[in-house]
Amino acid sequence: MELPTPGRDRGPAGALRLAPSVLSADFGMLAQEVAEVEPFADWLHVDVMDGHFVPNVTIGPPVVASLRRHTSLFFDCHLMMTEPHRYLEAFADAGADGCTVHVEVGGTDELIEQMRALGLRAGLALNPDTPFDAVEPYLHAIDLVLCMTVFPGFGGQDFIWEVMPKVTQVRAAVAARGLDVDVEVDGGIDTITAPVAASAGANVFVAGSAIFGHERPWESADAIRAAVRASAEAGPPRR
Numbered sequence: 483m484e485l486p487t488p489g490r491d492r493g494p495a496g497a498l499r500l501a502p503s504v505l506s507a508d509f510g511m512l513a514q515e516v517a518e519v520e521p522f523a524d525w526l527h528v529d530v531m532d533g534h535f536v537p538n539v540t541i542g543p544p545v546v547a548s549l550r551r552h553t554s555l556f557f558d559c560h561l562m563m564t565e566p567h568r569y570l571e572a573f574a575d576a577g578a579d580g581c582t583v584h585v586e587v588g589g590t591d592e593l594i595e596q597m598r599a600l601g602l603r604a605g606l607a608l609n610p611d612t613p614f615d616a617v618e619p620y621l622h623a624i625d626l627v628l629c630m631t632v633f634p635g636f637g638g639q640d641f642i643w644e645v646m647p648k649v650t651q652v653r654a655a656v657a658a659r660g661l662d663v664d665v666e667v668d669g670g671i672d673t674i675t676a677p678v679a680a681s682a683g684a685n686v687f688v689a690g691s692a693i694f695g696h697e698r699p700w701e702s703a704d705a706i707r708a709a710v711r712a713s714a715e716a717g718p719p720r721r
C-alpha cells in the first residue's frame with residue numbers, strides 16, 4: 483500500500499533544502515537509517531551509479547520502490563548513468579519525485595522532455611570541470627541545477643572550492659531570468675562548506691558522510707542546517 487505523501491516537498495524553489503545522501507548509510511538498514519534523519523531532512527538524495535558513467539555501482543529502482551514504502555520524504559534521485567533514458571520511467575514508477583541527469587551524457591533536450599512527461603521534477607548535473615555554459619541553454623526548462631563539488635562516484639571526498647564561482651554564475655543566471663530553479667551542491671558538504679556554498683548561491687545541500695558517518699546522524703543534519711541559517715543571518719561574507 484502506498485503511503486500518503488503530504489511530506490513530499492516539491493518546493494518552493496530557492497528555499498533551503500537539506501538532502502541527506504543514502505550513499506553513506508548502512509545499506510543493510512536503509513529504512514531505519516532514513517527514519518532517523520527524516521524529521522531533520524527535506525529531501526532524500528539517492529545516488530544511482532551505473533559502473534559506466536562512474537566506476538562505482540550502487541542502487542536502482544527496486545531499492546527506491548522499497549524505500550518508498552517506508553518514508554514520505556521527497557526522493558531526489560541523482561542518476562550518474564550514461565543511459566538514463568533507459569531507466570527514468572522505472573525510477574518514476576518506483577516513487578522518485580525528482581531525477582537529475584548529467585549534461586555530460588548528451589541528449590539533454592530529450593531527457594528533459596522525458597522527465598517532464600513522467601511528472602518528475604527535472605534536474606541537470608554538472609561535473610566539477612563542466613562549465614556553466616553547458617547548462618545555460620536549458621535553464622528555462624528545468625527545476626534544478628546540481629553543481630557537483632566532488633567528481634562523482636564516491637562519498638567522503640574533499641569539497642572542491644573552485645566550483646563556487648560556477649554556483650554563483652548559475653544562481654545569477656536563474657535570478658536574472660526570474661526562474662524557479664534550485665541550485666544544489668553535492669560532495670564534501672558539511673558544517674564548514676555548506677555555508678560557503680550558500681553564500682555562493684546554493685540552496686539545496688546534499689550531505690552523505692557528514693550525516694550518516696556519525697553516531698547521531700540527526701544531530702549532524704541539524705548542525706548543517708543551523709550553519710547555513712547562521713551564515714544567512716550574518717549576511718554576505720565580507721570581502
Ligand code: DX5
Binds near residue numbers: 504634636637689
Ligand atoms: C558522489 C555522490 C554524492 C555523495 C556525497 O558521487 O553524488 O551524493 O553521496 O557524499 P559526501 O557527502 O560524503 O561527499
Ligand code: ZN
Binds near residue numbers: 503668
Ligand atoms: Zn549525489
